[in-house]
Amino acid sequence: MPKQTVVSRYHHGNLRQSFIDAACExxxxxxxxxxxxxxxxxxxxxxxxxxxxxFKSKNALFAAIAIDGFELLHKVISEAxxxxxxxxxxxxxxxxxxxxxxxxxxxxKYQMLHDSLLIDIAQYPALLTASxxxxxxxxxxxxxxxxxxxxxxxxxxELAGAMWVCVHGIASLLMTRSKMLSAADVxxxxxxxxxxxxxxxxxxxxxxxxxxxx
Amino acid sequence: MPKQTVVSRYHHGNLRQSFIDAACExxxxxxxxxxxxxxxxxxxxxxxxxxxxxFKSKNALFAAIAIDGFELLHKVISEAxxxxxxxxxxxxxxxxxxxxxxxxxxxxKYQMLHDSLLIDIAQYPALLTASxxxxxxxxxxxxxxxxxxxxxxxxxxELAGAMWVCVHGIASLLMTRSKMLSAADVxxxxxxxxxxxxxxxxxxxxxxxxxxxx
DNA sequence: GGCCTAAGTTGACAACGTAAACATCTAAGC
DNA sequence: GCTTAGATGTTTACGTTGTCAACTTAGGCC
Numbered sequence: 001m002p003k004q005t006v007v008s009r010y011h012h013g014n015l016r017q018s019f020i021d022a023a024c025e026x027x028x029x030x031x032x033x034x035x036x037x038x039x040x041x042x043x044x045x046x047x048x049x050x051x052x053x054x055f056k057s058k059n060a061l062f063a064a065i066a067i068d069g070f071e072l073l074h075k076v077i078s079e080a081x082x083x084x085x086x087x088x089x090x091x092x093x094x095x096x097x098x099x100x101x102x103x104x105x106x107x108x109k110y111q112m113l114h115d116s117l118l119i120d121i122a123q124y125p126a127l128l129t130a131s132x133x134x135x136x137x138x139x140x141x142x143x144x145x146x147x148x149x150x151x152x153x154x155x156x157x158e159l160a161g162a163m164w165v166c167v168h169g170i171a172s173l174l175m176t177r178s179k180m181l182s183a184a185d186v187x188x189x190x191x192x193x194x195x196x197x198x199x200x201x202x203x204x205x206x207x208x209x210x211x212x213x214x
Numbered sequence: 215m216p217k218q219t220v221v222s223r224y225h226h227g228n229l230r231q232s233f234i235d236a237a238c239e240x241x242x243x244x245x246x247x248x249x250x251x252x253x254x255x256x257x258x259x260x261x262x263x264x265x266x267x268x269f270k271s272k273n274a275l276f277a278a279i280a281i282d283g284f285e286l287l288h289k290v291i292s293e294a295x296x297x298x299x300x301x302x303x304x305x306x307x308x309x310x311x312x313x314x315x316x317x318x319x320x321x322x323k324y325q326m327l328h329d330s331l332l333i334d335i336a337q338y339p340a341l342l343t344a345s346x347x348x349x350x351x352x353x354x355x356x357x358x359x360x361x362x363x364x365x366x367x368x369x370x371x372e373l374a375g376a377m378w379v380c381v382h383g384i385a386s387l388l389m390t391r392s393k394m395l396s397a398a399d400v401x402x403x404x405x406x407x408x409x410x411x412x413x414x415x416x417x418x419x420x421x422x423x424x425x426x427x428x
Numbered sequence: 429g430g431c432c433t434a435a436g437t438t439g440a441c442a443a444c445g446t447a448a449a450c451a452t453c454t455a456a457g458c
Numbered sequence: 459g460c461t462t463a464g465a466t467g468t469t470t471a472c473g474t475t476g477t478c479a480a481c482t483t484a485g486g487c488c
Binding site: 031032128131135136155160161162166167168172173190193195196197204208210212 | 245246247328329342345346349350353369371372374375376378379380381382383384386387390402403404406407408409410411417418421422423424425426
Binding site for chain 1: 434435436437438
């Protein structure tokens, strides 16, 4: 009898990340509400309670996804910023676009990232710091824009809030679209607007940024 | 023996609306995810499956809330529009503000209204028509604004989309706040921005509307 | 080489959404 | 005014879920 090539699988080896990945994959096409830990466990091929060695609860899994999300978002934004340093106008638009694109590419993470603000941020300190860092990326840019006279001279939270509204609004509406599987009704004006938004998010960002231009 | 003063309670009389009301009350302070039909039934004082005579499923209850929501929203917007007819600038701002205020006053309905777009709009025709009507309120206003030269002359879906982004973004972020029960961190810039937004949503609306002004 | 501990499993529990069969009330038609 | 069909509410049951406690396995450290 040949040597057993399949090594012992009692220990999975990377179960924590497997759960996060499987959950993200699921959440791309369905809501957090309907996610079943047991179903994930079945997919991965472990027992129905294996995840308890890695996540204290279902919400803890979601929090882990959100933390991952904040870190990825921060990276994406930083990269966009470094890539377009020459002209502040371009920088700002590209950062906004990077935010939106990341959100629609990773709707499940963005959803968690936003939902996490609602529910249990106090319970997960790492989540709080991750969220602060992400928002600082925005306020720093706004401050710079005010300093160089690119934006109107108003309080930072006011301008940051307005721009957050814009990118979050776009991301949120586009996620609606990405989850509406087949409902691209031609006669639905709301769907039309979302379609328009989807095909050229940069145009809308550029438009809305005008409102805080000096 | 005196006549029985308590009439028969076998039939509740208004169970459908009671379920909607109880669900809304619950959803004001918690997520749809955690809502339990059996708990609602217990509160109302009926059996755990009584709702099946009125709602085919849990999602159907949510859809009913969303339909209610769309109708209420339409009413609120129409009223705001009629109340401020004199100056188009005022009209438009007030309609946006009415949208936002309604959303934060009825977060559970707004949430359902938005979530319904994601999940099962195709299954509930009444939901589709209700959502179309609400969006038409916006496009009609935009068309008028373009016609009188108040807005820049661009495609309606483009401008409507941009303004939808704004009011939905504000509403969405403010709902985040309203559900963050105690977390008004002073040192959290994101919370600061939301607080600012909350105290004067009109200012942000007026600011963002500038971006599509002629 | 034996043990400690992290990682995974088993079995159990209460709660949930849903379904089918049953009970009760209400109103419409004769 | 009685009958009866249909609407409304109940009971019982099933499969699934999140979570817990107790158990088993495996790999690294002395």
